[in-house]
Amino acid sequence: MNEVIHELSFEEVAKKYPDFPRTVIRKIDTSLRGVILTEKALEGAKEEGAFYDVSHDLGRETHKPVLGEVFFRDGTYLLGLNCEESRLKGKPYFLDLIDGKLWLLDGENLLEEVYFAPVPAFFRKKTSRGTPMIKVISSKVPNRISINIFTYCQFFREKLPCKYCSYMANGSFSRRKDEIHTPESLEDIYETVNEILEEEGKWTNINLISGSDPRGMHQSGAYRGNSPYENEVNEYIKVLKTLQRCFATQRIPAVNRNGSPSHQTVQGSLPVNAIASAFPREQQLRLKEAGLAVYISNIEVWDKKLFEWICPGKAKYFGRQYWIDSILSAVEIFGRGNVSTQLVAGAELAEPYGFKEMDEALASNLEGVEFFARNGVYTTFCILWVDRGSVFYREKQKLPPLEYYVKLAQGINKIRKKYNLNASYSGYRGDGFHLDMDLARLAP
Amino acid sequence: MFKLPKEVVDLINDPESIKIVATADEKGNPHCAVKDFFTLLEDGNLAFAEEFEGSQTNVNLVRAIWFAKNVELTVRGKDGTTYQIKGKPYKYFYTGPLFEKFYLAAREKWGPDSELAGVWVITPEEVKNETYEVRKKEEDKKHPFFRHLDRSSVRRTKIQNSKSEISN
Numbered sequence: 001m002n003e004v005i006h007e008l009s010f011e012e013v014a015k016k017y018p019d020f021p022r023t024v025i026r027k028i029d030t031s032l033r034g035v036i037l038t039e040k041a042l043e044g045a046k047e048e049g050a051f052y053d054v055s056h057d058l059g060r061e062t063h064k065p066v067l068g069e070v071f072f073r074d075g076t077y078l079l080g081l082n083c084e085e086s087r088l089k090g091k092p093y094f095l096d097l098i099d100g101k102l103w104l105l106d107g108e109n110l111l112e113e114v115y116f117a118p119v120p121a122f123f124r125k126k127t128s129r130g131t132p133m134i135k136v137i138s139s140k141v142p143n144r145i146s147i148n149i150f151t152y153c154q155f156f157r158e159k160l161p162c163k164y165c166s167y168m169a170n171g172s173f174s175r176r177k178d179e180i181h182t183p184e185s186l187e188d189i190y191e192t193v194n195e196i197l198e199e200e201g202k203w204t205n206i207n208l209i210s211g212s213d214p215r216g217m218h219q220s221g222a223y224r225g226n227s228p229y230e231n232e233v234n235e236y237i238k239v240l241k242t243l244q245r246c247f248a249t250q251r252i253p254a255v256n257r258n259g260s261p262s263h264q265t266v267q268g269s270l271p272v273n274a275i276a277s278a279f280p281r282e283q284q285l286r287l288k289e290a291g292l293a294v295y296i297s298n299i300e301v302w303d304k305k306l307f308e309w310i311c312p313g314k315a316k317y318f319g320r321q322y323w324i325d326s327i328l329s330a331v332e333i334f335g336r337g338n339v340s341t342q343l344v345a346g347a348e349l350a351e352p353y354g355f356k357e358m359d360e361a362l363a364s365n366l367e368g369v370e371f372f373a374r375n376g377v378y379t380t381f382c383i384l385w386v387d388r389g390s391v392f393y394r395e396k397q398k399l400p401p402l403e404y405y406v407k408l409a410q411g412i413n414k415i416r417k418k419y420n421l422n423a424s425y426s427g428y429r430g431d432g433f434h435l436d437m438d439l440a441r442l443a444p
Numbered sequence: 445m446f447k448l449p450k451e452v453v454d455l456i457n458d459p460e461s462i463k464i465v466a467t468a469d470e471k472g473n474p475h476c477a478v479k480d481f482f483t484l485l486e487d488g489n490l491a492f493a494e495e496f497e498g499s500q501t502n503v504n505l506v507r508a509i510w511f512a513k514n515v516e517l518t519v520r521g522k523d524g525t526t527y528q529i530k531g532k533p534y535k536y537f538y539t540g541p542l543f544e545k546f547y548l549a550a551r552e553k554w555g556p557d558s559e560l561a562g563v564w565v566i567t568p569e570e571v572k573n574e575t576y577e578v579r580k581k582e583e584d585k586k587h588p589f590f591r592h593l594d595r596s597s598v599r600r601t602k603i604q605n606s607k608s609e610i611s612n
Contacts, residue, residue, distance in 0.1 A: 021510040021511070022510070023510060069539075073509065073534060073535045073536070074506065074509045074510065074533075074535075074536050075535075075536040075537070075538055075562065115535070115540070116540075117539045117540055118539075118540060118541075142538065142539035143538070143539070200544070200547060200548065200551070201543065201544055201547035201548070201560065202539070424497075427497075429497075429538055441503070441506045442470075442503055442506060442507055443498075443503070444498050444499070444500050444503045
């Protein structure tokens with residue numbers, strides 16, 4: 001980023017964009033500056049059931065607190081909690097308990113009343129094999145269940161991680177002894193999902209997540225065979241088949257590849273999204289047949305050169321055009337509105353090769369968003385985090401200005417309206433990372 | 445905080461009274477919706493259940509909480525007693541104990557396949573008695589010349605059997 005640019009403060013941005021909800025601007029700012037809980041706030045979290053010490057489950061001797069989420073009054077997620085291992089911008093905000101109410105503070109100024117969401121009951125439970133359920137389902141947010149497909153990323157192993165990513169460096173709750181799912185770990189998933197569905201009114205969405213594994217049977221390149229990313233898809237299918245046992249979806253008549261009716265049946269859609277790598281068409285069909293409803297494959301950075309620099313693993317296996325083609329191919333299989341991609345907004349401003357001007361970066365991002373929208377793909381974006389363990393952290397990369405995200409969210413929202421696209425499966429209730437989906441709350 | 449009179453509270457808590465939420469969209473177009481689950485909270489705020497995330501009411505309420513707009517709640521009892529409460533959206537819950545309470549109530553009423561998006565909490569700012577007899581008295585006093593002259597309270601004598609005369 002060009003360092004001489006004056007960065008607007010929260011109040012300056014709010015004044016400049018009066019039609020943009022202040023709460024959402026504040027949410028962006030909490031992500032950029034981080035939020036620290038006072039001792040009193042922590043006590044409040046305990047009293048409201050929004051605190052869980054996971055150290056025992058993870059076999060750690062030191063305390064490892066997990067908090068329920070914190071929301072602004074309108075239900076918007078407050079971001080920036082657990083910011084101890086992140087590079088931030090300016091001074092952090094505070095959460096404090098004042099006269100029995102939880103407040104967001106900037107220094108000593110009371111800004112917004114906020115509230116805790118309690119941690120789910122399954123945190124305290126174990127499967128019949130004795131596995132803490134919190135290690136089976138990684139989600140702590142209300143509404144969304146997240147299941148790790150496997151616990152590694154091949155790009156990291158080949159020292160080709162996406163530069164903003166800390167997936168392999170940071171301890172995940174769901175690290176398992178076995179990297180891929182075994183019959184026992186699948187049974188743990190089955191038990192855990194059934195158990196958490198007993199918590200009425202809690203969940204609306206299941207995300208399957210993983211690192212990338214391009215190994216499979218590719219004809220060319222490092223991995224020879226028939227189909228790239230087959231290993232990754234195999235793991236998704238194991239989990240989808242396990243989830244079929246939990247939901248009341250019916251098997252439906254299948255259609256042959258040439259479009260004619262088949263005497264076979266396939267699984268009807270499960271309420272499941274996969275945040276996956278770029279799979280070839282034949283692998284996407286396997287996922288569809290196993291009941292996957294929504295396919296999310298993240299392009300991360302739209303600009304061609306920056307994609308190659310920031311996402312070297314994706315560039316190697318098997319390049320930007322391959323990823324784009326895969327995403328577009330998924331629309332034919334999963335349907336318009338059931339495929340999306342994501343930008344890690346702000347990565348494209350990283351030094352030394354990133355855009356030097358905000359407007360250039362915005363134009364590039366919005367070009368990508370419009371391209372995908374024309375082809376029936378919705379593009380969300382998340383705010384760049386520079387977390388310990390990522391290449392960007394080592395490089396001391398800076399976060400973009402607050403205003404950048406406001407302008408990007410506005411631009412994407414405009415394109416969303418123009419193409420009448422939505423991605424409620426990535427909606428504001430799911431995890432709060434997608435600012436454009438906050439704005440989509442005003443779409444009936 | 446503005447405190448609702450007991451009569452209004454009783455009406456809100458009466459499951460048989462009709463409750464209507466009025467909101468406005470971006471262009472000011474009004475939208476009214478009947479709501480089944482309404483309650484007064486201990487802190488004096490009102491809470492009601494919103495069934496659908498994408499409903500016009502919900503969208504309008506999001507706009508109202510973002511841009512400090514008012515909403516209006518009308519509650520009408522079996523005997524016609526009616527109150528209008530003006531207020532502002534204060535909170536929206538889709539998780540936590542209050543949401544769960546409403547969610548289970550909705551399940552009980554509408555069955556195991558019912559849906560509930562969230563619970564809105566409204567801070568009342570003003571209440572007005574809109575019961576017909578009460579409003580009539582107020583208007584008679586305020587606008588005596590808007591009254592029709594054939595009303596029994598205005599005319600000295602009343603024509604008997606006027607209806608039958610017309611029909612004859």
